Amino acid sequence: MDRNTIIGFLLIFAVLIAWQQYNKPIQEARLAEARRQDSLAQLQQQDSLNSKELDAFRRQMPPEEAEAGDGSATEAAAATESNEGHGMDAAYGPFAGAAEGIEKEQVLENDQVRITFTNKGGRIKSVELLQYQRVVVDEKHKEHKEPLILMANPQNRFSYELQVPAAANKFIRTEDLFFEGQLEGRSLIFRAYADSAKYFEQKYTLPETGFDLQYELSWKGLEDIVSPSQDMLSLMWINYLPKLEKSVRYEKTYSTIYYKPLGEDVEHLSYMKDDRQTSEGRPVEWVAHSNQFFQSSLIGREEAFSFGEFAVMDLPEKADYLKKCETRLDIPFKGKQGFSMSWYIGPNDFDIL
Template structure:
């Protein structure tokens, strides 16, 4: 590797580090802002203590500054512009849903069996940033149900009906149903007697928007896994960017959107259209100055009424746990980020089933990761052995390579490589033999890089000093943010980096690496320390275990591999006459032809 190549690689590594540079508020500022936001929600009555399955906020008052204007009352739905903003609670064993009579919408959702990272009630969204309104034209006037008052007309232990009245015989009902357990809230929207009032009454336009609250310790990481997801019927899931703001018209004439998800890192709010969506426009925005809201998400869709005049919908408010999402149907599990390309299939069909199998034993997740790593190392042990053996052969050949280098010199690198290839061929050594097994292992290593950050099961789970395996384990923290490190140092990331440096040292001893390649091996772990310092402790724990188990594997292999026997075998191969019938591999033939052309070009320059 020449100096220019080394410089280029080094600059690429520096760019990677710069890409992970972040500016975060201090931990005290975040905590203070979250406490203030929670207190405001409690004060407004958006977060309540658990109570009856269905209850109405008896303290609700008529909205201020409302005046009854007879002219307004004569307009379409004019009477609905005046009313009381009541909060109606519908809850089961898993979720608590606050319904607001203003707009008839879901005002707030609390997941009862989960807490935020700081052990507070986990409320997905609440407040004025949440909208759910159908828009249509009635008697040449634009109507949006989000701004009109509904009345509660029917109640049971599992359902509530909110009505938007035009006349006693003409109205729109929102029928909410919630089973005794689970994370799904049913909603049937039905217009009665309004076909001659609502223009183009066969379809209704819906705007759904929510400001999703911070639930996890690391706002940056939560934002990196949060955006709008949507899925076409019988097709793959798609999503907007996670790295910034984006707006997209997702309408497709040939296929309907089945569901739209306001996805956070570990929780989602999903709107499922049982009959599909005709038109879809989705948007995600990030207020980088907000300490409490992860992202603002919006969906504008067109929904068709069925033969009975109804629009059947469902909400899913719950965790992004693969097994739970799969039980909901509609392929909701496709929104769990398992990586791209082949990585996705490795995680979904290999790693996840093994993890779920181990999870049945109710072990601590630190133990499960340990067993998972051991199983992986056992499966890959043949490749590890071949890699070590190939590097050992190259180490044994190094004295002869040094002799060739001294004889030929470094002034003609093409000729030097040709002589090396001749030596490899006589000795029966593949110079890429140590690299290929490592390359074959890389997809699995990278797959874990996506698997652990997306694994809901690690959320809030502790092991040893790590209080939460789904986020970083800060051993040292400071108030301000500095490049590379942020505002903390992760102990497990530090241990992983140290073990990688030690592994690199011993690996260099085995392979005989020298010069620039040797130093790149030491620089890379330091770069990855900056990259992984804010990644989940569970991921760094896995990499640490992988390094330690590799030490053990190489120690055992070293006991089995005798350098003297390898040297004797190489010398034996060198004495064998070359078989003229043996065809060269395509790779070897191309390498020899390329070097021959380079040699001719160099000779031409000398002339």
Template sequence: MDRNQMIGLGLIAALLITYAIVFKPPVTEEDLATPTTTEQAAVTTPQEEASQEETNTPLPEAIATDYTDKYGVFAAGAQGEATDLTIENEVAKFTFSSKGGIIKSVELKDFKTWDGRPLMLIDEASTSQSLTLQTVKGNINIADLYFKASQNGTNLVKGDSLQFKYTMDLGSGNSIEQIYSIAGGSYVVGYEIKINGLNSTIIGDQMNFVWAHQMKRYEKNLSDSRIKSTIKWYTLAEDLDDLKASSNDIQQEQLTEPLKWLSFDQKFFNAGIISEKGFSGALVSTEVPVQDTTIVKTGEMRLAIPVADLYSGSQLKYYFGPNNYRILKKVTPGYKENIYLGYKMVSWVNKLIIIPLFQFLEMYISSYGVIIMIIVLIIKLALFPLTRKSYLSMAKMKALKPELDELKEKTGGDQQKMQQEQMKLYREMGVNPISGCIPMVLQMPILFAMFFFFPNSIELRGESFLWATDLSTYDVLFNLPFTIPFYGSHVSGFTLLMTVSTILYTWSNNQVSTVQGPMKSIGYFMPIIFMFVLNSYSSGLSFYYFVSNIITFGQQAIIRRFVDEDKIRATLHENKKKNANKGKSKFQQRLEDAMKAGQEAKKQQKPKK
């Protein structure tokens, strides 16, 4: 650049500066009072700026048109802000969201997880819901739209109740309402979804309700939790069914019958949905996330709700709470079946005897270990006549042992002849060889009832006794530095006591039993097998069996002191004199005929030489 160019550029710059100074507009008082747009942006927080854009700034016309094209009349609910509403009562904390108007989370106040964390039965991370309607604009998921709440958060006490509403006003008399009701001290949430107008917009005949849920781990024993977690359902015809809980495979089933309720059922808790009129059908599925130890199972329910019901208000309700028999039986018919109490006859023993007795003792005794001991004592006293009869029957058989040994030598190994002579001896002596088994068979339903009751009793959850910190799961006397197959890496103290007491009880029985050979030794192997089986079961169950064995052993010791075996033997020989000319009873004749038929069948099966 030469000298003349530099002078020219300098003159141009001088002229521009002079022009800006001379022709600058005057500053008014209004300009001094109002900051510029740049200054406003400098003092506005990012949160305030976002709020202004969302609530005050109208959508650009292109975006508004896009919502209308996508949602049609539902475009009014396509924009908004998600806010939470919390309702608490004495037992639970329920959080709702204005986005979708759905239940966002439920915390059970009276319970903690096995490692001491708050028990969130559902939350935003583990649960999702969609409510899809078929419309002229395609499928619309109203769980993606925004509602306005009629209520602020509140606390409820027992005796109070609250009803509140989420409304999505779509204009021209069209709206969708979701109405919830909660009572103090209750785990039930009443739910009604209602459609106003929209007759020309909704073209489908059902709303698809999809509930996906990750069933979280709440208990120490993960494997036990997984085989007791599934989806259950109850039809309007009052039939209960479920997906196979013990399988690690993906489970899926299409349900075509009208359904009263469905639930994500775990060992001690469940989350379920109930319909007064019934769901017209469902697709249910579960899967085990084997690598994720924080999740027991994942499940999904795809439910069909008739649209016709929505115009009058579809009456539904949720249950979020514990598997407590006393609570569940008040929720809706059949809902108590979420607690598995064994096969039919066994479950009736639990429902009619064990549960009422347990609940009665709960009112007066705070220690569940003491309650278990009292239950054992009451049951054993009630069954004492049967125990005594069984023992006397074994004592009679023992008194006959010399005669039976003599018959064995006399028949020389001929089994058919030996059985015939035995039956004759029993008839003459007035002994029924199966009378000792009948009392034991009659006690079996109670024995099995306890096997299902204690592991599924939420009342024992978190309750300690002696060294057991939780009677609903296994106790740990000490941990092993290695894992034993089928046993585990810990030693359960109550299971060990149960094993030793069972061996002691078996030894006591063998003192009056006529069983000989390998069968006598099997009685000592069974307690060892159960030691492996029950090592990771409920410590309350093992403690029950231990106390039961000790009391039974004590009962037999008392009976033995008052039983004179010489007197029994003398009585049997008196019976032999009286029954010398007595004919066979119908039962004895049928038994002999059956034995003869069995012998003949064996002879015919033998190959001819």
């Protein structure tokens, strides 16, 4: 072959290579589009179509193609929302509306204490004793003073149990409900509504000075909601005692639960080991979850609690808290419209309880 023939073959070969490279992206795009269309068709044909998958696929389309969809994603999303609503109704019965919400905090404060409340359960979330501090020793054995705060562990619980036949589990716990909070002067009122005329209320009133917090429990219209067999309102209180003193071991030996049976002397659980006791059928005037020098106490003001069950559990030395305290109290419910209590959260002074 002469020189011109060789050059001609080389040019033809170069053109073929260029043509293949030019068409390769187009072919790949067509294949990808075909795969996408096939997958979309399969998704749309599934009886249990997942709306999120379909939405994700349609987000890959040009806007005009996405708008041309058959509406399956919208219908699936609406069905999901409807099912969630029915699920809430089934789980909480007439209190379904109170089972959804956003947690909010509100504060009552005087010259002695600053009490933070949460609308989730309508309970105390933390208490700062403004005239006291705790001593903390760091890794370099240097002492630091920090605010002294009680009842602040995220695992703490304070909840009442209502027997509600219309609820899925036949009961609801107030810790699962979002209460509507209303501040009126030195009082904070929490209500969980079943409807506009039926509610469960917790009212806290803090005087201008002191460690006492008045606590009023009331309910309205619940006789049509709770089981007619519910004679007692069960209260569960779980409280982790914080480390407040430099000597953790010494503090632990003086931290436990105290309680006072009606008309009798004060009793307490073990200081040194895990312990569990009941009031043995006796009404209980008050119960205190107590550190060495500070306590959180719940007191029946006009009437004693019908029954009490108590447990204290020692926590490992490296844990952030000293002990776990559990209390269950029965409150007269049937035929009642409320129950009057008070909190004392401050330095130990059992004589005033």
